[in-house]
Amino acid sequence: MSFYASNNRFYITNSAGKVIFDTNKPMPHIVQTLTAQVSVSFPQVDSTYWRSETKIFSGSYFCPTQVYECRYVYGCEWENVCGPKQVCGYKSVCNYNVVTGQYECGLQWVCETQNVCEQQNVCDYRWKCQNWDTYGDLYEIRQGFDYTAKDWQATYDLGSITGGIQADFLLVNCQATRTAQGNLSDIGPIPCGLPLGSWFVANNSSIVEVVSDLRDGEPFLTRIMSVFVEGGKVKVQFKHSNRDFRAVRGYWEQACSFNMFPPFVGGIPTTPPTGISSYTFNFTIQVGKFTI
Amino acid sequence: MAKKLYADGTTGKVAIYDPAVPGAFTNPLANLNAVYFHSDLDYVGVAAVLDFTVTHPARGTGGSSTQHSYLEPNPASGLVSGLNHDLGYVPHALVFVGNDMLPANMQIQTSGSSYRTVAVDLTTTQVRVFETAWVYQHSLPALTVTYKIVLFTPKISPSGNETLHITQSSFVASRGKLNTAYNYLRRAVSSPMFWFSKGKTADVANGSFKIVTANGSVINRSPYNGSFAGEAGLGVEV
Numbered sequence A: 001m002s003f004y005a006s007n008n009r010f011y012i013t014n015s016a017g018k019v020i021f022d023t024n025k026p027m028p029h030i031v032q033t034l035t036a037q038v039s040v041s042f043p044q045v046d047s048t049y050w051r052s053e054t055k056i057f058s059g060s061y062f063c064p065t066q067v068y069e070c071r072y073v074y075g076c077e078w079e080n081v082c083g084p085k086q087v088c089g090y091k092s093v094c095n096y097n098v099v100t101g102q103y104e105c106g107l108q109w110v111c112e113t114q115n116v117c118e119q120q121n122v123c124d125y126r127w128k129c130q131n132w133d134t135y136g137d138l139y140e141i142r143q144g145f146d147y148t149a150k151d152w153q154a155t156y157d158l159g160s161i162t163g164g165i166q167a168d169f170l171l172v173n174c175q176a177t178r179t180a181q182g183n184l185s186d187i188g189p190i191p192c193g194l195p196l197g198s199w200f201v202a203n204n205s206s207i208v209e210v211v212s213d214l215r216d217g218e219p220f221l222t223r224i225m226s227v228f229v230e231g232g233k234v235k236v237q238f239k240h241s242n243r244d245f246r247a248v249r250g251y252w253e254q255a256c257s258f259n260m261f262p263p264f265v266g267g268i269p270t271t272p273p274t275g276i277s278s279y280t281f282n283f284t285i286q287v288g289k290f291t292i
Numbered sequence B: 001m002a003k004k005l006y007a008d009g010t011t012g013k014v015a016i017y018d019p020a021v022p023g024a025f026t027n028p029l030a031n032l033n034a035v036y037f038h039s040d041l042d043y044v045g046v047a048a049v050l051d052f053t054v055t056h057p058a059r060g061t062g063g064s065s066t067q068h069s070y071l072e073p074n075p076a077s078g079l080v081s082g083l084n085h086d087l088g089y090v091p092h093a094l095v096f097v098g099n100d101m102l103p104a105n106m107q108i109q110t111s112g113s114s115y116r117t118v119a120v121d122l123t124t125t126q127v128r129v130f131e132t133a134w135v136y137q138h139s140l141p142a143l144t145v146t147y148k149i150v151l152f153t154p155k156i157s158p159s160g161n162e163t164l165h166i167t168q169s170s171f172v173a174s175r176g177k178l179n180t181a182y183n184y185l186r187r188a189v190s191s192p193m194f195w196f197s198k199g200k201t202a203d204v205a206n207g208s209f210k211i212v213t214a215n216g217s218v219i220n221r222s223p224y225n226g227s228f229a230g231e232a233g234l235g236v237e238v
Helices: B028-034
Strands: A002-006 A009-013 A019-022 A028-041 A049-056 A062-097 A102-135 A136-145 A149-161 A169-180 A199-201 A205-212 A219-232 A233-242 A253-258 A278-290 B004-007 B014-017 B037-038 B046-056 B075-083 B093-097 B106-111 B114-122 B126-134 B143-152 B164-166 B170-173 B194-196 B202-205 B208-212 B216-222 B235-238
Touching: A002 A102, A028 A169, A028 A233, A062 A149, A102 B202, A149 A278, A169 A219, A169 B093, A205 B202, A205 B208, A219 A278, A219 B202, A219 B208, A233 A278, A233 B202, B004 B216, B028 B037, B046 B075, B046 B126, B093 B114, B093 B194, B106 B143, B114 B143, B126 B143
Parallel strands: none
Antiparallel strands: A002 A009, A009 A019, A028 A278, A049 A136, A062 A102, A136 A253, A149 A233, A169 A199, A169 A278, A199 B114, A205 A219, A219 A233, B004 B014, B014 B037, B046 B143, B075 B126, B093 B143, B106 B114, B114 B126, B164 B170, B194 B235, B202 B208, B208 B216
8 A cells, every 4th residue: 555645646556556546536426315206107199090092993803792773774574465466266156047047057267366465575675773783892991090299308306416516427226117008009008128116227318118110110209217417406307209100000901882981991999099108216316426 | 726634533534625625624515626535425436347248139020910011019028137246235336338328228239120228227136137129120130248337335334433544555544434445436537437427318309319428429319300419427437
């Protein structure tokens, strides 16, 4: 060990020659330890319903159906047709014989005109009202939600620093409990990458939640927590940002027009998920300061 | 500024301070601008500096979806490593990858649409790396990361009754609060071992985030479009 006091400087080395203390190098010390608990709900992710439809095929065989209507069509039908007709046959005929003074009867071939009805297959154009087999139009339907951009923040005081000392640093341990898990159309429940329930190192900002575009990984929603010093106080700030974004999880399928018009796709929630996540954070914070 | 070493055998206090500010000895917190050392202050001690390497496992993609043309997200989370410290208390700590102080849940790996985040949790016996793999369209290959985790001591409590104890091998002042057997942190303007920070190190805008670490490293995750500049930290050495 060596103790040096020279040239307006004190410094001490240990037996290995390593400097342990040096007045030329300010030393960090803890001026205060704070404990605090903050509960926060990140805001709703506003969204609007969107829908688009595109006819991709008229009269598709994928869409067989029936429609009742009257059509002027050519066709053949068996009908009972009546009309005058010459009918011939043997007939008993009696004539008065003036010689014998008697009637004489006998069969005689006779033809005569009669009104006759008979079944005939009649082909013609005529109006016909019935359920007709047909094919509906095929549509591609897309539905989903558009998220509306939102920026939000909330700041809470965790404690005043004793004596108004201008702190130089913080050492933050944090424990997070999620009291409500948000949901989004894209990914369902929003995962949190923090080790919930455990004490974790939280210097100085932590990323609480991120939701990314499934296609390229670029975030469209991020929520963070920052513990920082401002105006003689230790504060925690929660920030949320989401950009305009069309939910990647759309709902689309092919739909036939006759099912329901306008056609729609099943499975889409009637009320979009809110995306609200709530947490309670416990903090133990050491407020640090350097000597001169 | 002159420096005065003063040891009070009655109170056991030891201080190095500017003699032009005598109050610096009696009330150091109110006169910090004149204090170089004071036994009333609770100095930050380093309990351990852990440099250790973690192999994060490969994470595969999810299955196909009937509702969109992309694979289902396949998030996975859990502890991937634990290291015993056996300190008997939950220490305060700082976590670094290289020189960058790691925000909790920070992305340490990206692969196309997928990425991996880590946070470090603490128990009375262990330091543990907790990862979440956000696997979308691209699988994440295994990744090896070396972490530096600095664990701090609780306040150093004075013990014994010696105001100054100086031998050939040790220097102990103020009943052990300054002791050459300990490692104390000091400000390091150049080549610091790590950094302290008092400010925000992340911001969000346009749905994404930007990180400015205490040592000035910038991670700007597109499409962040804010103007966050961060706040410079203070480098220290042991």
